[in-house]
Amino acid sequence: MASREEFDWMLAAEIPHLRRYARTLAAHPAEADDLVQDCLERAMRKWRLWRGTARLRSWLFRMLHRLYLNRRRDGRHHDATVPLEVVAEPTASGNAGPAQLEVRDTMRALQTLPVAQREAIVLLAIDDLSYEEAAWVLEIPVGTLRSRLSRGREQLRALGESAAPVSEAEAPNLRRVK
Incomplete structure (x- = not known):
């Protein structure tokens, strides 16, 4: 001790x-x-x-x-x-790099998730807890934690895909099927 x-x-x-x-x-x-x-x-x-x-x-x-x-x-x-100054979003500065913008966008997307999924992602991906530790913190079975993590990651992926602009060069070449 x-x-x-x-x-x-x-x-x-x-x-x-x-x-x-x-x-x-x-x-x-x-x-x-x-x-x-x-x-x-x-x-x-x-x-x-x-x-x-x-x-x-x-x-x-x-x-x-x-x-x-x-x-x-x-x-x-x-x-x-x-207070209003806490709620108001700061104006974007001209010196924010792409990495900072990506982190900001990821944090915004993370805030849109339900609390249960957000907790699972933060504990495992950001705070580096094991599955057992995270399940113990949240007082849920490991299987439930894995399910929440999977659903949360899926939602983040979907949000990222819908927000990412696709250029013609990056767009998949699809053919029309009758």
């Missing part, structure tokens, strides 16, 4: 991952920050309950997920008011 000081260092290293996961769950950045704050507070209070055998990230993600579900069930996420 880690000492309190070691736990605090490990906890601090997980904050960026917690923020990213919270932003995939929450509707607004302020709500995501509140989720992370509550999760960190709870983790610091219950640090002795973490068993050093499991990954700290999985333990924290499960805690964050439970907090999110509790807020959603209680209806607290609807009461949050969000």
